[in-house]
Amino acid sequence: MNDLEDEEEDNKRENKNQISGDEELEPQAGTMAASAAATDGVAAAALRSVVQRVQQAADRAGRAPDRIRIVAVSKTKPVSLIRQVYEAGHRFFGENYVQEIVEKAPQLPEDIEWHFIGNLQSNKVKPLLAGVPNLAMVESVDDKKIADRLDRMVGTMGRKPLKVLVQVNTSGEESKSGVEPSGCVELVKHVSQECPNLEFCGLMTIGMLDYTSTPENFKTLANCRSEVCRSIGIPEEQCELSMGMSGDFELAVEMGSNNVRIGSTIFGPREYLKKN
């Protein structure tokens, strides 16, 4: 946000400089504007390349590409860059911090389908739902408490049922995010039977703690789906798998992913400490 404002300030200054004919500050300001424009073009091109790679992976696996959604993960990236990807025709975007999504969403078109993919705390449920009317899905429900909180708040606010995924810890490592595979049936049952304002849509995994994944992680998630579908009596097509990120989305698609979450391959590497 602040970077964007700074950039706009620079552009204003640049224009003033042009009018006054002051050449002194010109090159630096001009370079910044030009490099931002180039980055924007790169993001749109990167999106197209990801779409193509997803299609090719789907072809290899004999799967229908329209069963695979690409969520462009825009965390830490400015609204201007998100808009470029939007203007390239993309509508699915993901964020993992409540504070960030509630700041960005109102500045962007309402037909974006936002996916919340981060760790969600109970006290952030209300600001999330209130701040993002076009929130399409919460992918990261990992315990009963957060499911109940979401369910109650959706009901209180009179929103239509909210699509959710249950996040599964497939790494076998100690981790705060994601239910253990052995607990996933119980949590899914809770969501689908006790939470009338939530629509259970499937399972999500990040993979390993370092945000990479292995074929075993994908297999574990697929096994969870089989168990879940058997136990609540739904066909597997009604239970999405959200798996695959920049480094491994093609493999994830070949292994049955319905929802890949792609950040750095579309938007470029994240720069958490850009400010200051």
Ligand SMILES: *Cc1c(COP(=O)(O)O)cnc(C)c1O
């Ligand atoms: C950041 C993030 C991603 C995207 O990661 P990349 O490797 O940049 O594609 C996907 N899923 C979750 C939950 C994330 O937090």
